[in-house]
Amino acid sequence: MTDQIMTIREMCDAFDVTARTLRFYEAKELLFPIRDGQKRLFTKRDRARLKLILRGKRFGFSLEEIRQLLDLYHVDDQQQTQFNRAYDIACERLADLERQRDTLTEAIDDLKEQIKWGEKMISARGHLRAAE
Numbered sequence: 001m002t003d004q005i006m007t008i009r010e011m012c013d014a015f016d017v018t019a020r021t022l023r024f025y026e027a028k029e030l031l032f033p034i035r036d037g038q039k040r041l042f043t044k045r046d047r048a049r050l051k052l053i054l055r056g057k058r059f060g061f062s063l064e065e066i067r068q069l070l071d072l073y074h075v076d077d078q079q080q081t082q083f084n085r086a087y088d089i090a091c092e093r094l095a096d097l098e099r100q101r102d103t104l105t106e107a108i109d110d111l112k113e114q115i116k117w118g119e120k121m122i123s124a125r126g127h128l129r130a131a132e
Helices: 008-015 019-027 044-058 063-074 080-124
Strands: 034-036 039-042
Touching (some): 008 019, 008 044, 039 044, 044 063, 063 080
Antiparallel strands (some): 034 039
16 A cells, blocks of 8 residues: 555455445544545555554454554554553453353363264164264
8 A cells, every 4th residue: 555545445445344334433533534525535544543443353352442552652652552552452352362262162062072962862762864
Protein backbone atom coordinates (compact mmCIF):
# COMPACT_ATOMS: atom_id res chain seq x y z
CA MET A 1 0.00 0.00 0.00
CA THR A 2 1.21 3.45 -0.75
CA ASP A 3 1.01 6.72 1.18
CA GLN A 4 -2.02 7.71 -0.86
CA ILE A 5 -5.48 8.30 0.51
CA MET A 6 -7.80 5.33 0.05
CA THR A 7 -11.55 5.26 -0.46
CA ILE A 8 -13.80 3.06 1.60
CA ARG A 9 -14.05 0.62 -1.33
CA GLU A 10 -10.25 0.42 -1.63
CA MET A 11 -9.98 -0.20 2.12
CA CYS A 12 -12.60 -2.94 1.90
CA ASP A 13 -10.72 -4.61 -0.93
CA ALA A 14 -7.29 -4.21 0.68
CA PHE A 15 -8.33 -5.59 4.08
CA ASP A 16 -11.17 -7.91 3.08
CA VAL A 17 -13.70 -6.13 5.30
CA THR A 18 -17.09 -4.62 4.62
CA ALA A 19 -17.93 -0.95 4.45
CA ARG A 20 -20.20 -1.58 7.42
CA THR A 21 -17.21 -2.82 9.41
CA LEU A 22 -15.26 0.34 8.60
CA ARG A 23 -18.19 2.54 9.56
CA PHE A 24 -18.59 0.56 12.80
CA TYR A 25 -14.92 1.10 13.73
CA GLU A 26 -15.32 4.77 12.87
CA ALA A 27 -18.41 5.01 15.10
CA LYS A 28 -16.43 3.34 17.91
CA GLU A 29 -13.71 5.97 17.38
CA LEU A 30 -11.07 3.45 16.40
CA LEU A 31 -10.67 4.91 12.90
CA PHE A 32 -10.77 8.57 11.92
CA PRO A 33 -11.19 8.89 8.14
CA ILE A 34 -11.23 12.27 6.48
CA ARG A 35 -14.80 13.21 5.59
CA ASP A 36 -15.33 14.78 2.18
CA GLY A 37 -19.08 15.20 1.95
CA GLN A 38 -20.43 11.65 2.09
CA LYS A 39 -17.04 10.17 1.21
CA ARG A 40 -14.69 8.64 3.73
CA LEU A 41 -11.02 8.90 2.87
CA PHE A 42 -8.53 6.79 4.77
CA THR A 43 -4.91 7.77 5.42
CA LYS A 44 -1.82 5.69 6.03
CA ARG A 45 -2.50 6.09 9.76
CA ASP A 46 -6.01 4.65 9.31
CA ARG A 47 -4.60 1.69 7.44
CA ALA A 48 -2.08 1.00 10.20
CA ARG A 49 -4.80 1.27 12.85
CA LEU A 50 -7.12 -1.06 10.90
CA LYS A 51 -4.33 -3.60 10.56
CA LEU A 52 -3.86 -3.55 14.35
CA ILE A 53 -7.61 -3.70 14.97
CA LEU A 54 -8.01 -6.77 12.76
CA ARG A 55 -5.01 -8.48 14.32
CA GLY A 56 -6.35 -7.76 17.80
CA LYS A 57 -9.79 -9.11 16.87
CA ARG A 58 -8.20 -12.24 15.43
CA PHE A 59 -6.48 -12.83 18.76
CA GLY A 60 -9.72 -12.26 20.63
CA PHE A 61 -8.92 -8.86 22.14
CA SER A 62 -11.95 -6.79 23.04
CA LEU A 63 -12.57 -3.53 21.21
CA GLU A 64 -11.85 -1.71 24.48
CA GLU A 65 -8.46 -3.43 24.79
CA ILE A 66 -7.70 -2.54 21.18
CA ARG A 67 -8.73 1.07 21.79
CA GLN A 68 -6.46 1.27 24.82
CA LEU A 69 -3.52 -0.05 22.83
CA LEU A 70 -4.16 2.32 19.95
CA ASP A 71 -4.46 5.26 22.34
CA LEU A 72 -1.13 4.38 23.94
CA TYR A 73 0.61 5.01 20.62
CA HIS A 74 0.64 8.71 21.43
CA VAL A 75 2.28 8.37 24.84
CA ASP A 76 5.67 10.05 24.54
CA ASP A 77 7.91 7.11 25.48
CA GLN A 78 8.79 5.70 22.05
CA GLN A 79 5.87 3.26 22.31
CA GLN A 80 7.33 1.44 25.34
CA THR A 81 4.05 1.74 27.28
CA GLN A 82 2.12 0.48 24.24
CA PHE A 83 4.47 -2.48 23.78
CA ASN A 84 4.32 -3.39 27.49
CA ARG A 85 0.52 -3.24 27.58
CA ALA A 86 0.21 -5.21 24.32
CA TYR A 87 2.53 -7.84 25.77
CA ASP A 88 0.47 -8.10 28.97
CA ILE A 89 -2.83 -8.39 27.08
CA ALA A 90 -1.32 -10.94 24.68
CA CYS A 91 -0.07 -13.10 27.57
CA GLU A 92 -3.50 -12.98 29.21
CA ARG A 93 -5.22 -13.86 25.95
CA LEU A 94 -2.81 -16.74 25.28
CA ALA A 95 -3.54 -18.18 28.72
CA ASP A 96 -7.30 -17.89 28.01
CA LEU A 97 -6.94 -19.61 24.64
CA GLU A 98 -4.86 -22.40 26.14
CA ARG A 99 -7.49 -22.94 28.86
CA GLN A 100 -10.20 -23.07 26.18
CA ARG A 101 -8.15 -25.52 24.13
CA ASP A 102 -7.64 -27.75 27.17
CA THR A 103 -11.36 -27.68 27.94
CA LEU A 104 -12.17 -28.56 24.33
CA THR A 105 -9.59 -31.35 24.26
CA GLU A 106 -11.11 -32.82 27.41
CA ALA A 107 -14.63 -32.59 25.97
CA ILE A 108 -13.49 -34.21 22.70
CA ASP A 109 -11.80 -37.05 24.58
CA ASP A 110 -14.90 -37.59 26.73
CA LEU A 111 -17.15 -37.63 23.66
CA LYS A 112 -14.89 -40.13 21.91
CA GLU A 113 -15.12 -42.41 24.95
CA GLN A 114 -18.92 -42.11 24.95
CA ILE A 115 -19.01 -42.96 21.24
CA LYS A 116 -16.81 -46.03 21.85
CA TRP A 117 -19.11 -47.08 24.67
CA GLY A 118 -22.12 -46.56 22.39
CA GLU A 119 -20.51 -48.65 19.64
CA LYS A 120 -19.91 -51.49 22.11
CA MET A 121 -23.50 -51.36 23.31
CA ILE A 122 -24.87 -51.37 19.76
CA SER A 123 -22.46 -54.10 18.67
CA ALA A 124 -23.38 -56.25 21.65
CA ARG A 125 -26.96 -56.13 20.50
CA GLY A 126 -25.94 -56.93 16.90
CA HIS A 127 -27.25 -53.70 15.42
CA LEU A 128 -24.10 -51.71 14.62
CA ARG A 129 -24.52 -49.89 11.34
CA ALA A 130 -21.80 -50.02 8.73
CA ALA A 131 -19.59 -46.96 8.67
CA GLU A 132 -20.87 -44.48 6.12
